[in-house]
Amino acid sequence: MTSTRREFLVRTGKYLLLTPAAAAAIDNILAGNAATAPAYDMSDHWWGMAIDIEKCIGCGNCVRACKVENDVPVEGPYFRTWVERYHVSYQEPGGEAERITVDSPEGGYNGFPEKYREGDGAKSFFVPKLCNQCSHSPCTQVCPVGATFESPDGAVLVDKAYCMGCRYCVQACPYGCRFIDPRTETVDKCSLCYHRITRGLTTACCEVCPTGARSLGDFKNPKDPIHDFVRLNNVQVLKPQMATGSKTYYSGLDGSVR
Amino acid sequence: MKELLKDKEHLVRMGLLFLGGTLAFMVARIIFVPKGYGMYGQYRAGALDDNRSRPLSFAGRAACEDCHSDISEARAGSKHAGIGCEACHRALAKHAEDPEKVKPVRPDAQSVCLVCHEVNVAKPRGFPQVEPKEHAEEQPCNTCHLPHHPEKSPDEPAEETPVEVQQ
Amino acid sequence: MESIVYAVEGFMYPNEMELQWSILIVLYPFITGLVAGAFILASLERVFNVEAVRPTYRLALLTALSFLLVAPLPLQLHLGHPERSFEMYLTPNTSSAMAMFGFVYLWYLMAVLVIEIWLDYRKDIVLMAREKTGLMHWVYRVMALGSDNISPRSLEIDDKVGKFVTVIGIPSAFLLHGYVGFIFGSIKANPWWSTPVMPIVFLFSAIVSGVATVLLMYMFMTWISGKTLDMRCLDTTARYLMYAFIIDFSLELLDLIHRIYESDESFKTLDFMVHTRLYTSQVIVQIVIGTLFPIGLLALVQLVKVSDLARKGIYVLSACLTLVGIFAMRWNVVIGGQLFSKSYLGYTAYKMDFATKEGLLPAVILLLLPFVILWGLVRLLPTTPGEPEEA
Numbered sequence: 001m002t003s004t005r006r007e008f009l010v011r012t013g014k015y016l017l018l019t020p021a022a023a024a025a026i027d028n029i030l031a032g033n034a035a036t037a038p039a040y041d042m043s044d045h046w047w048g049m050a051i052d053i054e055k056c057i058g059c060g061n062c063v064r065a066c067k068v069e070n071d072v073p074v075e076g077p078y079f080r081t082w083v084e085r086y087h088v089s090y091q092e093p094g095g096e097a098e099r100i101t102v103d104s105p106e107g108g109y110n111g112f113p114e115k116y117r118e119g120d121g122a123k124s125f126f127v128p129k130l131c132n133q134c135s136h137s138p139c140t141q142v143c144p145v146g147a148t149f150e151s152p153d154g155a156v157l158v159d160k161a162y163c164m165g166c167r168y169c170v171q172a173c174p175y176g177c178r179f180i181d182p183r184t185e186t187v188d189k190c191s192l193c194y195h196r197i198t199r200g201l202t203t204a205c206c207e208v209c210p211t212g213a214r215s216l217g218d219f220k221n222p223k224d225p226i227h228d229f230v231r232l233n234n235v236q237v238l239k240p241q242m243a244t245g246s247k248t249y250y251s252g253l254d255g256s257v258r
Numbered sequence: 259m260k261e262l263l264k265d266k267e268h269l270v271r272m273g274l275l276f277l278g279g280t281l282a283f284m285v286a287r288i289i290f291v292p293k294g295y296g297m298y299g300q301y302r303a304g305a306l307d308d309n310r311s312r313p314l315s316f317a318g319r320a321a322c323e324d325c326h327s328d329i330s331e332a333r334a335g336s337k338h339a340g341i342g343c344e345a346c347h348r349a350l351a352k353h354a355e356d357p358e359k360v361k362p363v364r365p366d367a368q369s370v371c372l373v374c375h376e377v378n379v380a381k382p383r384g385f386p387q388v389e390p391k392e393h394a395e396e397q398p399c400n401t402c403h404l405p406h407h408p409e410k411s412p413d414e415p416a417e418e419t420p421v422e423v424q425q
Numbered sequence: 426m427e428s429i430v431y432a433v434e435g436f437m438y439p440n441e442m443e444l445q446w447s448i449l450i451v452l453y454p455f456i457t458g459l460v461a462g463a464f465i466l467a468s469l470e471r472v473f474n475v476e477a478v479r480p481t482y483r484l485a486l487l488t489a490l491s492f493l494l495v496a497p498l499p500l501q502l503h504l505g506h507p508e509r510s511f512e513m514y515l516t517p518n519t520s521s522a523m524a525m526f527g528f529v530y531l532w533y534l535m536a537v538l539v540i541e542i543w544l545d546y547r548k549d550i551v552l553m554a555r556e557k558t559g560l561m562h563w564v565y566r567v568m569a570l571g572s573d574n575i576s577p578r579s580l581e582i583d584d585k586v587g588k589f590v591t592v593i594g595i596p597s598a599f600l601l602h603g604y605v606g607f608i609f610g611s612i613k614a615n616p617w618w619s620t621p622v623m624p625i626v627f628l629f630s631a632i633v634s635g636v637a638t639v640l641l642m643y644m645f646m647t648w649i650s651g652k653t654l655d656m657r658c659l660d661t662t663a664r665y666l667m668y669a670f671i672i673d674f675s676l677e678l679l680d681l682i683h684r685i686y687e688s689d690e691s692f693k694t695l696d697f698m699v700h701t702r703l704y705t706s707q708v709i710v711q712i713v714i715g716t717l718f719p720i721g722l723l724a725l726v727q728l729v730k731v732s733d734l735a736r737k738g739i740y741v742l743s744a745c746l747t748l749v750g751i752f753a754m755r756w757n758v759v760i761g762g763q764l765f766s767k768s769y770l771g772y773t774a775y776k777m778d779f780a781t782k783e784g785l786l787p788a789v790i791l792l793l794l795p796f797v798i799l800w801g802l803v804r805l806l807p808t809t810p811g812e813p814e815e816a
Contacts (some may be wrong), residue, residue: 040310059374059382061345068349069315077442084436085380102436102487102770116379124380129438138614144524145512149301151309159305160290163507164512167445168523174614176438176767180445195312204316208345210374211385242613258768265579267584268547268572272540275570279535283514291515300518 034188040198045153046219047192048247049203050229051128053254055213058083058126060108062205062214067109069193069204074109079178080190081130081205082107087115088256089122100256127250127257128214130205131156131190132238135245139169139178150186154219154247155192163187174242192216217249294322316344317354325357326373336407337386346370346405444763444775447783448500451759452791454605454627455752456496459795461602461628462635463489464538464594469665471591475663483808484646485639486542491799493534499791500526502782522608533601537594543568544587546806548575564805602631609758611752616691617762622680629673634751636666637724637744644741646803656733663740667723674716677754694769696795702764702772707757715750719743 066081067074085108087101099122105112108126116124133156140148140156147163150156163186170187181188188250193203201207202216209215217226226249229235233251237244250257263270294303322343333339344350352360353356377387388394394401404410465487469475501507510527517524543550551573554565603624609615610623640662647654684692699707722743726736743815760775778784 042306054382056372057385060379061373065316065344065349068311068338077439079439082439086382101772102768104436104439107439111373112378112380114378118379120404125382126380138612138746141520142523143518144521144526145509146295146301146516146518147305147512149299149305151306155309157305157309159302159308161308162302162305162508162509162512163506166503166523167505168521168608170440170445171763172612172614174767176441178444179440180505191309193386194309196314196316196318198310199314201314201316201318201320207316207318210341210345212340258770265574265576265582268579269572269582271570271572272543276535287515290511295516300516300520302516412708 024110026243042151042153044071044220045197047133047197048226049130049133049192050215050217050226051248051250051251052213052233053125053127053250055210055211056083056126056128057211057213058085058108058112059210060111061208061210062128063107063109065204069196070191072188073182076182078181078188079107080188081128081179082114083217084108084127084129085112085124086127086254086256087122088122088254094101100162100258102258111153123170123254127253128205129175129181129238130248131192132175132244132246132248133190133192135247136243138172138174138242138244142168142172143243144168144224155194155197156189157191157194158187158189160184160186160188162184174239174244219247288341314351315349317349317351319343322350333406336409338406339406365401367398367405369403371403375399432774432776433771434773435766436768437766437771437773438768439641442773442785444773446763447503447775448760448761448785448788449503449783449791450758451752451755452499452788453496454602454631454759455634455755456492456499456791456795457602458627458751458755459635460489460493460496460533460630461598461631462637463492463631463639464598464635466636466639466662468595468598471588475661477657478665480655480658481639481643481662483545483806485635486538486545487593487799487802487806488639488642488795489635489807490538491795491802493530493538494723495791495795495796497530498794500787501589502787502791514742522604522611525604529597529601529604533594533597535679537590537597541587541590541594544807546588547572547583548580549806551575557726572660575810599628600677603628609762614767615762616689617695617765620680622676623758626673626676626680627674629669630751632669633666633673634748636662636669637747637751640666640740641744641748642799644737652797654737656736657785658674659740663723663726663743666744666747667720667727670716670720670723674720691769694765698761698765698772702756702774703761706753707723707761711750711757713754715746715753719746762803798810 060083062081063079063083066072066079070080072078072080080108082104084102085101085102089099092099103112103115112126114243116122135150135154137150137156140150143149144166145162145164146155147159148169149159165180165185167180167187170180173189177186178189180186183205193201193205196203197216203214206214206216215225217229217230218224219226229251230249235249235251236253237246237249238253238257239246292302292304295301297303298306320341326343329343346365347362348365350362353362372390375387377389381387399405400412402411404412463485465491466478467482468481470482501510504510513524513527517527526581547569550569552575554562554569554573557565606624606627609618609627610620612618640659643662644654683756684695719742722739725731726739731739763773764775765772780786
């Protein structure tokens, strides 16, 4: 073998070996923040959310914080998370078994101006709502192009660069947690602050919740408080009859909650 | 062959047209399907990275306590000890990144306190709530309550004196 | 707040106040319904040998083609990013009914409709290629794929292949429109939509609307060309319209009775909606004016001897009311399904604009566009109604 031919083979061999390596390296860099790409392993996590109804005071911190953290339009019916106030009275003579009144003024963004008086025979409470991060989500099932999906670590996410804006997923979500961002004409919804939780932070809404009514949970972490939460409380999910595999567990959820 | 194709060439031509279209489609797929599609499921793998690479607005409590450990100590033992700093002080990731350049604005005691503590029928029974006019006339809350340790009053001696909170 | 802007009554989840699917999405199933219906009518003659409706054969196919060409347009207008719609071809999500649209559409357009029309017209196309000069000569030559062979044997082969295409075309037409019904019927989150009969109801109402359209087109084109109307053809077509309509109405009635009887958790809110916000479009327009009245008129013709002229008048009236009724049905399904909250505690209203991307004006234009295309097609591929196909 002449030296030029050997050189040629060595050089080609190098290129062949290095190209995939270089490609992988470039991919890694292009993948985004170098700080997140190698340190976070999706298979170590299975995300969920714990909500304790008996602790929610309807302050609206979560709604405001989410809009700031995730750049959600402040004006208009666009909410990644919101709080509802329920007012339930029972067994009106000659009437319905229960009368339920719900309100959510601007999603709870500015709190809840008092509407009810003490001692009117009804009970009232707050219910924070968000994307339930379903493990059998009907929304990802119907997306025609795969622009919304369940990540391997249990978050239901949106691919804004791929979404066509057909709105099928908005129709399919039983919880009403999706909306179309009027600025991008693509779908948006609670992403469980994926950019935060993959960096070891908690979600914006949990960060600012003053009573601990909302807390992020990682089922794969044996020390995570969510294990005790679901074990020691009577927990429910919203609309269990829809069998969506919701991973947002509510403790103290009243039967009147829709 | 010619016998077989007699009176059918137009069908063959149509068939070839279809074949050509199908091939063109397959080539287009190879070129245009985004890289990484199908890696983890029926979606573009790059979307995971897109979702991860948003900028932060809230720094998170741990970042605050890195520098402001004195405040954490001051809050120890109070009912407010468990609350995230940015719950009242708003989003401060920019300040955490560059503490000298970006200064937080001190929250207005009245608005920040009443958001949680103004009486409302729907709030849980045991939660401390007051009717502001009855409770404090027109005075701001921090006249009698230290925001970081509400059980104490300002200029209070070292011992903790609990302040009456209306149930 | 938005309650004033969005006319919300009761409680709706904050994201629900704005309707997602507009009149364009009402228009789309209406248009594909006409396609499927017109094609089914054409296949009655071709496959089931219903001789009487032969005069409408070519017209039905061209009508189907005109509407099929327009069908994707309301969807494109509606999308937030129409430039990304090709993604459905590249990466269709196999669990999504909507993802099959691109393929079903392409299949039906190319492998069924275009082939069938081409095979039926091929002799005329070749004759025109021989006859015409200049640009038109080349247009016809391209359409003939350069072939000049119209020997009896080749035409025989064409006929056989055409029959085969029609046979696979029938389930294809069912799929083209049935999947739209499935798109709605498979949404468990929406009780107004979620029912297994949805694809079947959609399909039968599609057949009804398609037959009514072809009937009207046939009468119109015969009238303007000055030829005589084949009353046997007309009577048979109208009879098939009636049969299809009775089946369609029975299915819808079954669904309604079932809902009322079971009275599940969604019933109260749906019932209230039908009695208030949806009353005019559902009860008055769709049921009374758009279904009972035309069925009644068509049934009358079967029971009582009516003069030719009166029959023609009845058929025109019935067909027009039918189209109004079927359009109303699409409206009630699509818009109705979004007027109530998924919390079952509130309602909103649909604000239709006029001259915006998803307003009334583009909807009207899209509805008229197929007739413009049909006019062009008829000039290119003459289909004198009443003239039997040459052997």
